[in-house]
Amino acid sequence: MRWPFTVHRPRRLTLRAKFLLLVLAIGTLPWMGTRYVNEMKRFLLQGQEDALMLMARAVGTVLNDREELFRPDTGVPELIGGRYDLYAHQLPNYLQLDGDEIDWGGQLDNLRYFTGSFGEECTVRYQPWSLSVRHTLGYRGQFLYALFMVDDENVLYRANDLRRLDHSDQIRLTIQNPPSQINRYLLLTRKSGRMSVYLMDEDWRYPITGDPVSEINAVMKETAYGYNVEIRLPRFMVRSSSRVGFEIIDVDNAETRVIADTITTYPRAENLQLSRVMIHSPELAKILGGLDRQVARIWIVDDQQRVRAVVGSLGGSIFGETGGGLLTRLYRPFDSFFNWLLQLPESEFVDVETTATHRSDVIIDEALRGNAQSRRRMSMDNRAEILAAATPIWSGNGVIGAVVVEQSSAEVLKLQRVALKSVAAVTLVAFLLITVALFVFATRLTLRIRKLHQATEQSITPEGRVRREYIEAFPRGGGDEISDLSRSITGMLGRLSQYTKYLEAMPDTLAHEFNNPLNVVSSSLEILARDSREAAQSKYMERAQKGIRRLRAILTSLTEAANLEEALQYEDREQFDLVELVEGCTEGYQTSFPGHTFRLVKPSQPLYISGAPDRLAQLLDKLVDNAVDFGDRSDEIFIEVSYDNAYALLSVSNRGSTLPRDMKERLFDPMVSVGTKDATQTHLGLGLFIARLIAEYHQGEITAENLHDPDGVCVRVRLPLAYRLEIAA
């Protein structure tokens, strides 16, 4: 473990992971959106209910005190709607019964087409077959009119000689009055013009009485394709609950006089049920006509809960979302997601048919009791929610009926859906943007901190020396806290560097400061010795001189390291033989340290090294000094030069005490000493530091290790050879 920066701890959450967790918290936004939208839905439904209630009240207010509208003898029910009902429209004027369709005017736009057997209604583009009919109904005053435009290639009139009446082209009219009275009227003629009308038996063969029916008038007129028939009948014949059916009978063969084809206006061919005739009451039609919209259905019921009028529809298709706007296009990919998220409101559901003649509902009961009320209920098939409001219709002091306004909640659901989609899409986009932004931010932050971390670690060597004084802020000139941090680290490094420089300069400064007083002492002693023979010969003089020499030695070694670092920069490199150098030096050591034996092991060939031989000799001096100082006295010191192919290896070993375990690494740092045995020897711990500086100058490295059995220390230096040994050899 390197002091002080690389401290390994179990991995915790990185900054980025923390940010991502934070981003997840943003995930609550959609949930909040859903809450909001549901709340909105509640409000909207409430609003819709209120609106319905208002509408009901408005309608009710209009109908107040209009008892005549509810009187049973006012005539027919004003029912509108129902697919198979025959619609009678008000005509602009009384018609002339002449078989000419011209005076029907705009009513001709409402023609219904029938062709083939059993009244199959067809489209406008029908192909005339042997028989097809265009038909419309209208009313004016007390009369109901019917027009039939029959395409028939062979018009066959009533034969004079036949008693049965079913042998010619004819129109049969059936009026059914509740509960079971059925009147059958046959309209036929011997020639173009006024038609005879008879009340007929069940088989349409014989008239019940021979007298023609005078209330019903009809005229036939031949046309280019067949014939037209205009019929007029008084409205009293078709009462509120009456049902009416027409049959157009076609006989083509004059010989056999067999019915060739029949077209009916019956709603369903199979049960021959008769249609109702729908006639607008002018008053209610006027009143309610303006309310006939696709979004709400208005029922008017009388006090017997009988339906008197109904307009509009429940409405609420949710597929009406139109527009190709940007947002819509944006949402489209999310549609299925939204469909999953929001239950798609049912667009098709079954509810009370408009043909109902009777309505009973809680709110209608309440309304008839005089209380306006609204409620939500499910449609009859439970697939859609329907909002309904009912208000009473007053007349004098009593309730004469009720207005019920109903609306599907689909409209609100549609709104909710649009809102939720918008919320969800915006949230999703915002979520993505925020996530990306935060991720980028976190990554950048992490990167910056990591850069700072690396720069900080690299700025100081493992030994604690300041390598770089400037930590670059990332980005440059940034103004946030991390930039501040890098600036303060830079400041800190600057101060540390200054302090280190001060510490490093300390020995030099100290030596310099000591040299002056030392010079005073030594020169004074010299003068004293010269002036006084007695003093010159004193043993104290000798000791003082010795002390000065020791002081001097200390001061020299103090400055040596600092001077060396400086001097190495100017050193010229040359190639020299390490073996020869070590050999020469060893010889010198033998003279300098007569108490020790030096054993040299060397290769037979020269090992050339590029560098400063003086300095390398200095290195060896330091190692030998060290070995002499710390080795057992008068024991041998072992110097070995060897090589592997790219390196020369130099080692100096001595017997003696081993190095403390924790000292091995720091041994080559300045001012580190493992202690000394000799009080007269000076150990500032600079020797091995100088050795290291020199080894590093030669691109080499230096290590120390303990020897065992016998105990000792071996210092090894590994130096790159000037060239590879294969070439040297």
Added chain:
Amino acid sequence: MSRTIAIVEDDPDQRENYREALKSHGYDVHLYRNRPEALRAFSHRLPDLVILDIMLENEMDGGFDLCRELRAMSSDLPIIFLTARNSDIDRVSGLRLDAWDYLTKPVNLEFLVVRVNSLFRIADTLHAPDDESEKLTIGPLELNQSTMSVRWNGLPVNLTLTEFWLVEALARRPGHVKTYDALMQVTRQSYVEKNTINGYVRRIRNKFKQVDPSFNMIQTVFGIGYRWQGE
């Protein structure tokens, strides 16, 4: 008339000791505490020899500055640096300013007097015609002991006093190894170690190489000393 020596040293004890030592050898010694004081005096009259400390009171390089100013006044005035600063850089700077010698403290007073004597002798003979009898020629090397000047292949090599002594010691016995101890004696300084000798030799080699790039007469005998290459 006795010769005058100016000593510029901010430490009173040291400069008094120098004065006593030099006075006893008959020199007239003037002491100055700092650069302005010395400069004022020198502008009136130049001494015969100057001993300079480098750090003078609050001026870090006061001695160097003073030396530069003296050189402007006289190009052949003997100047000795006597300083506590012993780094190679300072040595080189001092000698680049044409100082005649560079000594580091603590100094042996006896050696100091020897040096001063030698420098005066050199100064005296500087302008006198060459005295052939004092010349020593070893191959292309020519040593003049009176002027203490050196020529290599006839070209002058500008050595300091200490450097001259070292070259002389080596060249007198070509082929013989001069040990570090012997060379230390030659420098006539109180405290010299192997590295100091190495430094001197390095500078000597460089100076010879300036006149002859192929100069390699001084050989290192690793761990022992140096040797002037024999014939």
